[in-house]
Amino acid sequence: MKNSPQIEIDTLHQPATNAVYRRRLLMHRFGMLLSFLAMALGLLVLLWILATLVSKGLGALSLGMLTQNTPAPGSGAGGLLNPIIGSLMLVGLATLISTPIGILAGIYLAEYGEQSKLAQITRFVTDIMLSAPSIVIGLFVYAIYVAKVGHFSGWAGTFALSLIAVPVVVRTTDNMLRLVPGSLREAAFALGAPRWKVALLVRLRAVKAGVVTGVLLAVARIAGETAPLLFTALNNQFFSTNMNKPIANLPVVISQFAMSPFDNWVPLAWGGALLITFSVLALNILSRSLFSQKIPG
Secondary structure (H helix, E strand, O other): OOOOHHHHHHHHHHHHHHHHHHHHHHHHHHHHHHHHHHHHHHHHHHHHHHHHHHHHHHHHOOHHHHHOOOOOOOOOOOOOHHHHHHHHHHHHHHHHHHHHHHHHHHHHHHHHOOOOHHHHHHHHHHHHHHHOOHHHHHHHHHHHHHHHHOOOOHHHHHHHHHHHHHHHHHHHHHHHHHOOOHHHHHHHHHOOOOHHHHHHHHHHHHOHHHHHHHHHHHHHHHHOOOHHHHOOOOOOOOOOOOOOOOOOOHHHHHHHHHOOOOOOOHHHHHHHHHHHHHHHHHHHHHHHHHHOOOOOO
16 A cells, blocks of 8 residues: 555655754753753852851850840950841831831732822832842932931931832732732622722732731841941941931941951851841741742632
């Protein structure tokens, strides 16, 4: 029985098809190899940094570091109590300011601003602020507040950190609310619920884990910021909780101690860096565990 013309044509094209397939397979494997090498290089550098940080900072961790104030240059042992308290105050107040503003703005963008020009401008400005260098925000707060009052203060540092945290919370809240199924909103509207109740008690409650994740990510973002605090809160060698004056904080203390020639300051800088790293790592682990909760469909 003679082969049909179609079978003969397929037979003639089969070697060419196999050659194309082999070439694509080779390029695929080459691309995967490059991706794996890039990932391995990134992990190697990260592990190198963490190993150096742990090896030099672990020895500085002690009860005295958590209970004593920063020492004078060359005066012996000391701790980081005042910058730890100052950082907690600055980050805590900045979180209290940025969280309600960011959540309410995200609700407006997701619920009321789908066809609004104001919402489009807000999203555009939020994206710009997310990518803006933190030192620019520090200079902005310095120009509009610190230069006007004539002195550095904790409130200026809080304001600068709030400006960094707000866009993170806004973007996360907006994205989370957009994941809520439309059927859930329609069911709430069918029961006669007003729009503001649907937004707050239905949509926001459905994605509360994602919103909390955004807040934790914002806290992790501002916890280690140094540049904006150099122009706003600066530093204070003594223990102080007065927000109208310069206040000690871990990022600035680490920056100053790490570059100092004094033997009693450098170990404290490594210990403070390790403390911030572990804190940010814990916040990221907590945020990912919350984000892993399934959004109801």
